[in-house]
Amino acid sequence: MxxxxxxxxxxxxxxxxxxxxxxxxxxxxxxxxxxxxxxxxxxxxxxxAFAGPPAVSGPSPESMVVLQPxxxxxxxxxxxxxxxxxxxxxxxxxxxxxxxxxxxLKFELPPLPPGKEIxxxxxxxxxxxxxxxxxxxxxxxxxxxxxxxxRTFRTLDPGAAATRFAVWNDTHENAETLAALHARTAELSPDFLLWNGDQTNDLHFEGDMAAQLVAPAGLSLAGWPLAYVRGNHDVRGPAAKHLPRFTGTPGDRFHYAFRSGPVAALVMDTGEDKPDDSVYFGGMAAFQPMQRRQAEWLRQVAREPWFRSAPFKVMFCHIPLYSRRDIFPQHRRWEHHTFCREQWEAALLDAGVKLIVSGHTHAQEWRPAGDGQPIAQLIGGAPQPRWATFIKGVATNDKLEVQMSRLDGEVLATAEIAAG
Ligand SMILES: [Fe+2]
Ligand SMILES: [Fe+2]
Incomplete structure (x- = not known):
């Protein structure tokens, strides 16, 4: 009001x-x-006039947005x-x-040169x-x-010989976890920060959304290009349709692609975690057409030279395409997205994607490719500080190393992806 x-x-x-x-x-x-x-x-x-630090979102040099609370x-x-x-x-x-x-206040920057301080x-x-x-x-x-x-940030450089990035997921407005993740990220000083969904519990009041999404727990997202990924909680609530006012993704879409050094990143939108006709959504859900369209979009992106030439193709999405629900089919939670997997898997394989990074299950897990699972899947942890995880990726032209650790630094998983 x-x-x-x-x-x-x-x-x-x-x-x-x-x-x-x-x-x-x-x-x-x-x-x-x-x-x-x-x-x-x-x-x-x-x-x-000002109510906190801005966020700088985009994240490619052609699509940077500043969000000022x-x-x-x-x-x-x-x-x-x-x-x-x-x-x-x-x-x-x-x-x-x-x-x-x-x-x-949301400001779109004009296309910027790569690898420059802004x-x-x-x-x-x-x-x-x-x-x-x-x-x-x-x-x-x-x-x-x-x-x-x-304030300053540095634009991504598709031509750089190396890159590093940080991934947060399922922070669900937990201030202690956010503060710890922020400190780890500052230590890493990544080229980009990817926030992999469920930033919120739901979006009820527009007046709360800057504190949920732009300056979470008062923290500054002003210094790293942010790659925002939409989670299933972030499509819930009467204010959910206003999300683009607080995010700044390219074209206000929640699926997009960008390049940082040797890594071509695909961000995809898994939408809700139940079928559209679930009574849980009260007739508000029509995610399946959007999920289908993303397969077509992915095939187009995969043909572009900047994507094809990247040594590493990584897909980020909130809900995993593979999870331990395969092992425990009696598990009652919706842990991975069967529909998205059916729609996207073939296109991801054709595009050369070797790694998917997700969240959602609140149970960290590293699943190498194999045993009927053609693409490796990394799943980050839960909102609570004890179970939360920090994921970092470091890539050169030869290898991509990803490491998942707890907030106190205990390493949970490391993986190395070969170029190609
Ligand atoms: Fe979550
Ligand atoms: Fe989720």
């Missing part, structure tokens, strides 16, 4: 500023006393510089209108609108511009 504002002070300021701009008459200013109760208002014209209705623009150059402005205004958002900051100010019955127009009041801290 919009923050309550001092309506009298707001209207006085509004009428004054509009009169100064020559767009309102003195009569408008005089009507303040006649403003009916219940005039529609949105926003406020004062107070801090705000504490009240605000507008603004982004300033960025490439490799120490002059700051330029990026507007989130494709049709000439800057954003007017209550929770997160400095960025947001200039924003609060905005209040009111609509009064007697006027022929709404009234706006703007707060003073505020400039965020300048």
């Amino acid at each position: 919009p923050e309550k504002l001092d309506r009298r002070a707001f209207l006085t300021a509004s009428a004054g500023s509009l009169a100064a701009a020559g767009t309102a008459s003195a009569q408008d200013a005089e009507t303040e006393a006649e403003v009916p109760e219940g005039a529609f208002t949105a926003g406020s014209d004062d107070g801090p 705000v504490s009240r209705f605000a507008t603004g623009y982004l300033e960025y510089s490439v490799d120490g150059g002059a700051f330029r402005r990026a507007e989130a205004a494709p049709a000439g209108l800057r954003p007017f958002e209550e929770h997160v 400095a960025y900051r947001t200039v924003a100010h609060s905005v209040g609108w009111t609509r009064v019955r007697q006027f022929y127009h709404g009234q706006v009041a703007a707060g003073a511009p505020q400039t965020s801290e300048t």
Whole structure:
């Protein structure tokens, strides 16, 4: 809900500023006393604009997005510089209108050069609108511009001889786990961070979503290009359809592909963990057509030279395609996604994918290829600090090493994938 504002002070300021701009008459200013109760208002014209650190999402240099949490209705623009150059402005205004958002300002950066340091900051100010019955127009009041801290990240470099990445999964808003994962990630200083689904328990209130997704537990995702992966919990709740406002994936799709050094990464969307007609979804689920379409999309991506030339092809998706449910078929939980496996497996094999990295089961597991399972599957752990895992990947042109460890550093699994 919009923050309550001092309506009298707001209207006085509004009428004054509009009169100064020559767009309102003195009569408008005089009507303040006649403003009916219940005039529609949105926003406020004062107070801090920023509500936490931004996240930088994308993650390829052609599709970077900055998500800046705000504490009240605000507008603004982004300033960025490439490799120490002059700051330029990026507007989130494709049709000439800057954003007017209550929770997160979302700025798309233009295509950036690979492997460069990008400095960025947001200039924003609060905005209040009111609509009064007697006027022929709404009234706006703007707060003073505020400039965020300048932060940096480095764009991915498809041509680099090596890369390293970090993977989180199933954090489910657990602040202690998030803090520990964040510390491990800072230590690694990866080229990209991949957050492999179930960031949330559900998406109920839009007002909570910046703290769930952009600055989780107040932590900063401002320094590493984020590859966001949607989990089954992140499609649940009345605010789930607003997820793209808080994520910044390429084209606002939840399946995309990118290259970092020797690794071609596929991000795919496994949707919900039950059939679309499950009573659990109340008729809201239509995931199967989307899951089918991804197989076609995957076949197209796999033909592109940047993908084909990568020594390693890795697929990331929240729900695994293989899990120990194969071993314990009586297990009642939906542990792997049979439908996605049926739709995608052949295309993944044709594309040369040798490794799938997932979460969802809350039971960490390393499953090498073999015994009827054609692709190796790594599954991260649970939300609770005791069972959570940190996955890191380090690739050169010859080999990809992945390691899964507990938050205290105890190594649970290591695997080496050969190039080819
Ligand atoms: Fe989960
Ligand atoms: Fe899940």
